[in-house]
Amino acid sequence: MNFSALMIAEYLGGVVEGDPQTTVDRFAKIEEGSAGALSFMANPKYENYLYTTDSSIVIVSQDFSPAGPVKATLIRVPDAYSAFAGLLRLYEQSRPKPTGVSPQAAIAADVAVPANCYVGEFAVVSEGVSLGENVAIYPHSYIGQGVKIGAGTTIHAGVKIYEGCVIGENCTVHAGAVIGADGFGFAPEGEDYAKIPQIGNVVIEDNVDIGANTCVDRATMGSTVIRRGVKLDNLIQIGHNVEIGENSVVAAQAGMAGSSKLGRGCMIGGQVGLAGHLTLGDGVKMGAQSGIDKDIEAGSVLLGSPAMPVMKFHRAWAIFRNLPELVARVNALEKK
Amino acid sequence: MNFSALMIAEYLGGVVEGDPQTTVDRFAKIEEGSAGALSFMANPKYENYLYTTDSSIVIVSQDFSPAGPVKATLIRVPDAYSAFAGLLRLYEQSRPKPTGVSPQAAIAADVAVPANCYVGEFAVVSEGVSLGENVAIYPHSYIGQGVKIGAGTTIHAGVKIYEGCVIGENCTVHAGAVIGADGFGFAPEGEDYAKIPQIGNVVIEDNVDIGANTCVDRATMGSTVIRRGVKLDNLIQIGHNVEIGENSVVAAQAGMAGSSKLGRGCMIGGQVGLAGHLTLGDGVKMGAQSGIDKDIEAGSVLLGSPAMPVMKFHRAWAIFRNLPELVARVNALEKK
Amino acid sequence: MNFSALMIAEYLGGVVEGDPQTTVDRFAKIEEGSAGALSFMANPKYENYLYTTDSSIVIVSQDFSPAGPVKATLIRVPDAYSAFAGLLRLYEQSRPKPTGVSPQAAIAADVAVPANCYVGEFAVVSEGVSLGENVAIYPHSYIGQGVKIGAGTTIHAGVKIYEGCVIGENCTVHAGAVIGADGFGFAPEGEDYAKIPQIGNVVIEDNVDIGANTCVDRATMGSTVIRRGVKLDNLIQIGHNVEIGENSVVAAQAGMAGSSKLGRGCMIGGQVGLAGHLTLGDGVKMGAQSGIDKDIEAGSVLLGSPAMPVMKFHRAWAIFRNLPELVARVNALEKK
Incomplete structure (x- = not known):
């Protein structure tokens, strides 16, 4: 990559301020920039770096003074962040992708691998697996019997997908994720527990991202469902028969117990926990480390464990911090 | 599978109400039923689905009206849930199991693999490993030197078992679990930390289930012990020298720091954290997201971080939610 | 191993009290000792075991009566714990290490593997990888393109390192850890989210330990940096562009969101959560399950979620536990 400010501005439909012949050959954060780097500044918190950065070109919003x-x-440009992200995507797309089917992969005889798929070393693709066009399966991935993987989906190294699960198109599953392990279902039998077989599966729709070492359990019966556009971060636990609505986003280390239903467009913070058999409406936002043990109405913004409306939590917590003072006031009143 | 209501009732020792010739060929949750499906209804919360379900047969309790x-x-039948679970187990047992030893597995020359074991592609079975009858080792599993695995145990894809660990009979270890990695032991040396070698192992007794991506660390010396019948969900952290008593159940993402001892029949909620060197008695129940930093008596039911008796927590939390109101009352008193 | 008390005392520069010809052939915890075992007693909490242990030799501090x-x-000896740890290290070093390069590993043609390295079965070492002396790569590890691994580093079974990441010397990465998966970066586009490509990498300096199934995400641009001497336990989440200062220690299941900076010599408890874009000074200590949502000064010792000074938290919590009593007192005051 070696582009001038003029070329970039033309591509973005932007306006150059300064030398249009300045060239860059890489991206850098504005606070880490050096000569030849292209940066952006969208968040006012980073404005002070603009005056000191060594980056050669900086993309800013058109109304910034x-x-x-x-x-x-x-x-x-109209939106500095989005313009920059577009350039990153352009760069990403230009990078070489792994190709071909490794002779060291173990692919069942009945599986048809489209010509443009990648299957890495020591990947296992079991009987009855169906692969769309442009699927990439990195080394050490295990694709169980009868799994379906849609076109354009990438399965990173060491992902384990149990039999019968379905992954949509244009999904990305990061290393070490486990899709379709048994739900945690045991029935007491005296002092012991008897396993409830988990005969359902996991269905992941299109454009879903699953983070590294995240676990999505198979359903007891029916399907655990991750709807289109959902983004799951790393180390998340999704219990059996959970359903996550379209375009919901879940941060790292959150957990959802069995049979809970999450609406569309929800935002779940890191380390949040949901009890089982709950229903959360569309657009619910849960602050980090919150815990939920009851149904939640659409649009709620909650914090705490158990969770409450976020402003209510902050007001209560401000008093909690100074409870000794409140006790001192009650002491004083009692003395009177 | 294609069974009539009569055949199922005879197998379960139940009584048919309706057409005994109705047949089913699959299981379904009552709220997702369709013609040809067998469902059950045990939880009154789901009773309303009974009147609208399309399932052809529903198992209910004998005293249900x-x-x-x-x-x-x-x-x-006397117990609808348990009868249904029994049918699921029957079905599960009837499904074909993977068999044979893959020529693409790497099995050390000194290991005797019983004829009825399964060893999948790219599994590694190291020197000195001992395998019981009917052991199943899925692809990409790593069985370190001298590991013992008891009869009837299933090791799912990509499980890593470090050297010298012992797994009992009829256990299930789900994908990505790590058994026997080093405990987290470091001693300060000036500003640095020096590693304390972890020369112990992990001992898992019979009938234990370990969830996907769960980690059980090896002991510094001696053994980290998971007693018979214990059920661990996904993404759990078990520190070095921990001991978990028989038939205790631990939900996803809980963590137990080094040398803590958990009694028998405990129930530990999701995302619970135990500090190190604690002793929890038998039958302790910890609500989700609780934190424990001291020994706990048998039979305690706790919640909160730090944890307290569950009812006490709920009473305190109810006031916490409305602390601004309490402050207003104190303000009013002070004005008088 | 078969050593007399005299030999051990000479090696440690200690003094024997009792029979110098007593021999031991293994290590044991003092509470699990048996004849022939060597134990230590440093923590007064364990003193009572000293009088009942069956261990043949016990290392104690010189001033213990x-x-x-x-x-x-x-x-x-002057320091019983450190002396004992030294013996454990001596023992550990004497154990045979795996050696050689498995013919079943897949190593790219352009990779030079130093003669004293170990590469296990089904490991994948991609194009452009650089390996130092004495590197050990266990089975099923995936080393992506252009990764650098410094001398003396051990990569345990099933570790996944994405392309372009850098691991220093004398590091240990435990099974299932994922280094360099994409950071969790998505920009809203209407109701959908568009992925922000993550084109940076992860840089891990020397003497770092990474626990099992821990995830360290690659930077959006630049590097996620784990400085020398850092110790990360299992199942930890490190977001994109995080930087962890030298010799900081992080307990299991903690999580740090994107772009947060942690100082040197910090101690982060289990299940702690840090929001993104924070700066924590040197020597900060966070109690288990704490949550941080703002910058923290060097040397702070915090607890709670949101976190506050630890003593302040304990005082507030002590009142929280008994809030119903406080309400009763206010009720009584109002009646007067």
Whole structure:
């Protein structure tokens, strides 16, 4: 990559401020920039770096007015962050992708691998697996019997997908994720527990991202369902028969117990826990480390464990911090 | 599978109510039923589905009286849930199991693999490993030197068992679990930390289930012990020298720090954390997201972080939610 | 191993109290000792075991005075724990290490493997990988393109390292850890989310330990950095562009969101959560299950979620536990 400010501005439909012949050959964060780097500045928190950065070109929003002299060439666009992200995607797409089917992979005889798929070393693709076009399966992945993987989906190294699960198109599953292990179902039998067989599966729709070492358990019966556009971060636990609505986003280390239903467009913070058999409406937002043990209405914004409306939590916590003071006031009143 | 209500009722020792010739060929949850499906209804919360389900047969408890007309054929049994679970187990047992030893597995020359074992592609079985009858080792599993695995145990894809660990009979270890990695032991040396070698092992007794991506660390010396009948969910952390008593159940993402001892028949909720060197008595129940930093008496039912008796926590939390109101009352008193 | 008390005392520069010819052939915890075992006693909490242990030799601190008769031979040293740890390390070093390069590993043609490295079965070492002397790569590990691994580092079974990441010297990465998966970066586009490509990498410096199934995400741009001497336990989440300062220690299941910076010599408890874009100073200590949502000054000792100074938390919590009593007092005041 070696592009001038002019070329970039033309591609983005932006305006150059400074030397249009300045060239860059890489991306950098504005606070880590050096000569030849292209950066962006969208968050005002980072504005001070604009005046000191060594990056050669910085993309900024068209209505931004610098408070001082700027050494870098600026490119002004309607939305600096989104323009920059677009360039990153362009770069990402230009990078070489692994190709071909390794002779060291173990692919069942009945599986048809489309010509443009990648299957890495020591991957296992079992009987009855169906693969779409442009599927990439990295080394050490295990694709159980009868699994379906849609076109354009990438399965990173060491992912384990148990039999009968379904993965949609244009999904990304990161290393070490486990899809379709048994749900945690045991029935007491005296002092022991008897296993409830988990004969359902996992269905992941299109455009879903699953983070590293995240676990999505198979359903007892029916399906655990991750709807289209859902983004799951790393080390998340999704219990059996859970259903996550379209375009919901779940941060790392959150957990959802069996049979809970999450609406569309929800945002679940890191380390949040949901009890089982709950229903959360569309657009619910749960702050990090919250815990939920009852149904939640659409649009709620909650925090705490057990969770409560976020502003209510903050007001209560502000008093909690100073409870000794409140006790002192009650002591004083009692003395009177 | 294609069974009539009569055949199922005879097998279960139940009574048919409706057409005994109705047949089913699959299982379904009552709320997802369709013609040809067998369901059950045990939890009153799901009773309303009984009157609308399309399932052809529903197993119910013998003393259940429907509040309205039911389209499905009913089979009445003493315990609907347990009867249904029994049928699921019957079905599960009838499914074909993987068999044989893959020529693509790497099995050390000194290991005797009983004829009825399964060893999948790219599994590694190291020197000195001992395998019982009917052991199943799925692809990409790593069985370290000298590991013992008891009869009837299933090791799912990508499980890593470090050297010298012992797994009992009829256990199930789900994909990505790590058994016997080093305990987290470091001693300060000036500003650095020096590693304390972890020369012990992990001992897992019979009938234990270990969830996907769960980690059980080896002991510094001696053994980390998971007693018979214990059920561990996914993404759990078990520190070095921990001991978990018989038939205790631990939900996903809980963690137990080094040298803690858990009694028999305990129930530990999701995302619970135990500090190190604690002793919890038999039958302790910890609500989800609780934190424990001291020894706990047998039979305690706790919640919160730090944990307290569950009812006490709920009473305190109810006031916490409304602390601003309490402050207002104190303000009013002070004004008088 | 078969050593006399005299030999051990000479090696440690200690003094024997009892029979110098007593021999031991293994290590044991003092509470699990048997004839022929070597134990230590450093923590007064374990002193009572000293009088009942069957271990043949016990290492104690030179200034320890027993409160009663001791059957075992004692060896007195300046620091019992550190002396014992030194013996464990000596033992550990004497154990045979795996060696050689498995013909069943897949090593790219352009990779030079130093003669004293170990590469296990079904390991994948991709194009452009650089390996130092004495590197050990266990089975099923995946080393992506262009990864650098420094001398003396051990990569346990099933570790996944994405392309372009850098691991220092004398590091240990435990089974199932994932280094360099994509950071969790998505930009809203209407109701959908568009992926922000993560084109940075992970840089792990020397003497770092990474626990089993821990995830360290690659940077969006630049590097996620784990400085020398850092110790990460199991199942930890490290977000993109995080930086962890030298010799900081993080307990299991903690999580740090994107772009947070942790100082040197910090101690982060189990299941702690850090929000993104925070700065924590040197020597910060966070109690287990704490949550942080703002910058923290060097040397702070915090607890709670949101976190506050640890003593302040304990005082507030002590009142929280008994809030119903406080309400009763306010009720009584109002009646007057």
